[in-house]
Amino acid sequence: MMTDSEVLPAHDAPAARTAAAARREHVGRLLQHHGALIVLAVLVVVGSVAFDFFATPENAASVVVSSSFLAIIALGMTFVIISGGIDLSVGSLFVLGGVLAAYGSQAGVVVALLLPLAVCGTFGLVQGLIIARTGMAPFIVTLAGLLGVRGLMLALSNEGATTYLVKNPAFAALGQGELFGLTYPVYIAAALALLCMLLLQRTGFGQNVFAIGGNEHAATLMGVPVVRTKVLVYLMSGLLAGLAGALNAARLSSGVTILGIGLELDVIAAVVIGGTLLTGGAGSVTGTVSGVLLLGVIQSLINQIGDLTSSFQQVVSGGFLALVVIAQRLLSKAQRLN
Amino acid sequence: MGASEEPVLEARQVTKRFPGVVALDGVSFAVLPGEVHALVGENGAGKSTLIKVFTGVYRPDGGELRYQGERVAFGTPLEAQRSGISTIYQEVNLVPMMSVARNLLLGREPRNRLGVIDATRMYAEAEALLAGYGVRTDVRRPLRTLGMGAQQMVALARAISVDARVVIMDEPTSSLEPREVETLFGVIRRLRDDGIAVVYVSHRLDELYQVCDRVTVLRDGRLAHTGPMAGLDRLRLISLMLGRALDEVRTSGATRFSRDHDAEATGAPVMEARSLTSRHVLRDVSVSVRPGEVVGLGGLLGAGRSETAKAILGALPLDSGVVLVAGLPLRRGSTTTAIRAGVSLLPEDRKAEGIIPNLSVRENIVLASLSRLARGGVVSDARVDEVVDAFIRKLRIKASSPHQKVSELSGGNQQKVLLARWLAVRPKVLLLDEPTRGIDVGAKAEVQALIDELADEGLGVLLISSDLEELAEGSDRIIVLREGAVVAELSGADVTEQGIMTSIAHHSPTSGPLAVEPVTRADHSSKAESHD
Numbered sequence: 120m121m122t123d124s125e126v127l128p129a130h131d132a133p134a135a136r137t138a139a140a141a142r143r144e145h146v147g148r149l150l151q152h153h154g155a156l157i158v159l160a161v162l163v164v165v166g167s168v169a170f171d172f173f174a175t176p177e178n179a180a181s182v183v184v185s186s187s188f189l190a191i192i193a194l195g196m197t198f199v200i201i202s203g204g205i206d207l208s209v210g211s212l213f214v215l216g217g218v219l220a221a222y223g224s225q226a227g228v229v230v231a232l233l234l235p236l237a238v239c240g241t242f243g244l245v246q247g248l249i250i251a252r253t254g255m256a257p258f259i260v261t262l263a264g265l266l267g268v269r270g271l272m273l274a275l276s277n278e279g280a281t282t283y284l285v286k287n288p289a290f291a292a293l294g295q296g297e298l299f300g301l302t303y304p305v306y307i308a309a310a311l312a313l314l315c316m317l318l319l320q321r322t323g324f325g326q327n328v329f330a331i332g333g334n335e336h337a338a339t340l341m342g343v344p345v346v347r348t349k350v351l352v353y354l355m356s357g358l359l360a361g362l363a364g365a366l367n368a369a370r371l372s373s374g375v376t377i378l379g380i381g382l383e384l385d386v387i388a389a390v391v392i393g394g395t396l397l398t399g400g401a402g403s404v405t406g407t408v409s410g411v412l413l414l415g416v417i418q419s420l421i422n423q424i425g426d427l428t429s430s431f432q433q434v435v436s437g438g439f440l441a442l443v444v445i446a447q448r449l450l451s452k453a454q455r456l457n
Numbered sequence: 458m459g460a461s462e463e464p465v466l467e468a469r470q471v472t473k474r475f476p477g478v479v480a481l482d483g484v485s486f487a488v489l490p491g492e493v494h495a496l497v498g499e500n501g502a503g504k505s506t507l508i509k510v511f512t513g514v515y516r517p518d519g520g521e522l523r524y525q526g527e528r529v530a531f532g533t534p535l536e537a538q539r540s541g542i543s544t545i546y547q548e549v550n551l552v553p554m555m556s557v558a559r560n561l562l563l564g565r566e567p568r569n570r571l572g573v574i575d576a577t578r579m580y581a582e583a584e585a586l587l588a589g590y591g592v593r594t595d596v597r598r599p600l601r602t603l604g605m606g607a608q609q610m611v612a613l614a615r616a617i618s619v620d621a622r623v624v625i626m627d628e629p630t631s632s633l634e635p636r637e638v639e640t641l642f643g644v645i646r647r648l649r650d651d652g653i654a655v656v657y658v659s660h661r662l663d664e665l666y667q668v669c670d671r672v673t674v675l676r677d678g679r680l681a682h683t684g685p686m687a688g689l690d691r692l693r694l695i696s697l698m699l700g701r702a703l704d705e706v707r708t709s710g711a712t713r714f715s716r717d718h719d720a721e722a723t724g725a726p727v728m729e730a731r732s733l734t735s736r737h738v739l740r741d742v743s744v745s746v747r748p749g750e751v752v753g754l755g756g757l758l759g760a761g762r763s764e765t766a767k768a769i770l771g772a773l774p775l776d777s778g779v780v781l782v783a784g785l786p787l788r789r790g791s792t793t794t795a796i797r798a799g800v801s802l803l804p805e806d807r808k809a810e811g812i813i814p815n816l817s818v819r820e821n822i823v824l825a826s827l828s829r830l831a832r833g834g835v836v837s838d839a840r841v842d843e844v845v846d847a848f849i850r851k852l853r854i855k856a857s858s859p860h861q862k863v864s865e866l867s868g869g870n871q872q873k874v875l876l877a878r879w880l881a882v883r884p885k886v887l888l889l890d891e892p893t894r895g896i897d898v899g900a901k902a903e904v905q906a907l908i909d910e911l912a913d914e915g916l917g918v919l920l921i922s923s924d925l926e927e928l929a930e931g932s933d934r935i936i937v938l939r940e941g942a943v944v945a946e947l948s949g950a951d952v953t954e955q956g957i958m959t960s961i962a963h964h965s966p967t968s969g970p971l972a973v974e975p976v977t978r979a980d981h982s983s984k985a986e987s988h989d
Binding site: 320 | 538550552555559566
């Protein structure tokens with residue numbers, strides 16, 4: 120039999136530990152949310168010092184302009200990944216959107232925009248319905264989407280032999296027109312990013328996305344409309360990919376079919392580098408935008424170093440992605456220990 | 458709480474069957490507004506099934522469910538929740554990465570005029586709501602950075618603030634610190650005063666006596682007892698849970714244990730576990746087993762018996778403590794080392810942790826000892842056959858051939874195959890976790906006889922069993938656990954069912970807020986008790 124002398128653990132010790140843990144947690148969260156932004160700032164400073172050409176308005180504009188299309192797709196992908204899913208079909212949808220926009224531009228600006236949105240949105244919707252209703256793995260469903268859409272695009276363009284040119288000047292202006300030295304897609308991407316930020320942080324839909332990715336079972340028990348939210352997330356991803364494709368077609372004045380292979384992987388990389396957990400439940404729009412710009416700056420810097428071919432951009436991006444994932448793993452481990 | 462009041466939630470003669478099992482057999486249960494009703498029972502008693510029937514996870518096969526006087530049938534957990542039945546699970550069912558405030562108000566966030574979430578008001582509301590439950594914290598922090606107690610309190614606050622009439626708590630204190638338990642009890646009492654019905658599931662007897670007004674005991678899917686908590690003797694409560702009436706404890710039972718268990722084994726322990734401690738699970742548990750000795754581990758469900766066995770094998774993370782086998786300490790947290798040193802565990806859950814159903818009897822038996830049967834990495838078929846045949850004969854495994862699939866065997870024979878697997882690695886000490894659960898009477902007697910034989914051959918055995926008769930008759934010594942700590946060690950003539958129950962019922966070893974005054978044992982008139 121035990122005696123009464125057995126004491127309970129003192130409560131003061133945990134209090135001290137909690138303070139240190141809270142500090143660690145705070146630093147961890149800061150790195151998680153703004154790690155990409157910090158690295159981006161460092162790279163910009165280093166690049167400006169090292170290369171004369173880097174810190175010019177022309178170069179900055181070129182980085183921002185070329186990043187805007189990736190950014191639009193990455194916004195949708197951010198919601199998908201936070202909800203605990205993945206969308207591999209966005210690269211194909213981007214290309215299909217471009218081809219459809221170029222094709223539709225024969226009938227005017229409205230058709231050139233609506234046609235890709237309608238078709239790509241439908242693909243996103245169907246994928247979302249399959250994933251949410253049947254519980255099939257998003258990886259498989261959207262992989263099927265990737266292959267199917269690519270095939271459809273090849274059929275539309277006679278295996279790439281036919282390239283639809285954008286002859287409608289109004290539509291071309293959408294991709295090429297400039298305001299303060301930046302093309303319109305940059306402003307469109309920025310406006311969408313602000314909208315997505317609001318959607319993610321300040322609406323019930325955004326909260327539901329976080330809840331589903333954080334703990335789907337708990338979310339169900341808490342009354343979150345899981346199916347509806349998931350469907351919306353994939354619909355959004357499809358729409359944004361189609362829009363990015365349309366804008367790109369307007370910029371290039373043609374629906375180019377060879378671009379966009381493997382683009383989905385760049386998008387996922389940008390989102391993850393931006394601090395969104397690949398396992399879902401955490402992430403931010405600002406992180407994604409930083410991640411996209413970071414990839415753009417890396418590419419720009421590699422281009423400055425004349426000896427290296429642009430293939431090295433992928434080596435560096437890949438290495439960086441690996442570092443981010445390892446860092447995330449360590450951070451979440453440290454946080455769990457508390 | 459008035460006896461004349463209408464029950465807010467009631468199950469009438471509810472039956473629920475699963476393939477091969479009747480989980481609930483005509484169980485009636487009623488909870489009144491403003492009462493805290495304890496629901497207790499051992500493994501397989503039907504508690505979880507009953508809760509799941511109430512919360513819309515399962516639909517009953519028979520009987521009816523009444524809520525606020527009307528017959529109801531909940532299709533989903535959400536439906537039950539919307540009607541006002543909230544459940545707080547043992548595991549906090551919230552989203553760990555989201556902030557406290559967002560968890561608390563998910564789906565009901567305050568909006569501004571534009572329909573956008575008003576963060577300032579959300580944080581203020583969450584803070585005010587939590588302060589009502591004695592939790593003062595930065596509600597902007599992710600939920601997971603809070604202690605388990607505070608997380609549990611957030612879950613509770615969320616559950617109640619959705620206008621609950623009934624709150625079901627499934628072992629809410631299993632990961633709480635004593636002072637957090639106190640806060641929880643304060644909240645429970647306030648709920649009771651507000652006229653909310655609370656169904657409280659716990660294995661901690663002290664807690665039941667501290668907060669519950671009435672108690673319902675389930676056993677083997679049937680109602681064993683329902684009545685007021687006060688005046689119910691602890692020993693009587695335990696005997697109701699375990700199904701062993703105090704006056705019918707036999708001196709020589711129906712088990713097949715035949716060894717003279719009164720003789721004390723001597724010699725150095727083959728396995729010695731010293732001060733095993735793991736937060737919320739085990740506290741300073743020491744157990745030693747000598748060669749040829751059967752040591753029983755007694756206690757109620759959740760007392761830490763299986764956890765002790767897992768800790769010895771290295772499968773449970775420990776904060777401190779050491780396990781010695783044949784005098785040498787094992788590396789902590791490595792099951793490989795433990796198995797190599799001669800520790801084998803026959804796990805409690807045969808299906809999930811033991812047999813591989815699609816493999817043959819032969820393959821299942823040699824699975825753990827392949828390296829022992831191999832030469833230069835190549836397994837010798839002849840040696841495997843030799844071992845397999847020997848064990849099939851020795852353990853009297855009934856299979857059409859060694860190549861029969863294990864899934865085609867009866868439960869008792871599956872258990873023997875598992876036993877053979879672990880005996881084939883030639884252990885020095887065998888940990889048996891509920892070795893006879895779920896197998897038929899004949900097979901049970903055979904397994905019991907085998908345990909005797911193995912001990913006679915010099916193996917040290919640690920026996921965990923919820924069957925008190927089996928435990929008392931099969932063990933040389935018994936260590937009784939309660940809430941993760943050793944409360945008694947019985948040896949010699951004290952190794953009886955009565956002795957085990959008395960030790961379990963004995964006053965809590967914990968000092969501090971958890972401890973309560975012993976309940977008066979004089980009033981045992983059992984007026985309000987009913988038996989099925």
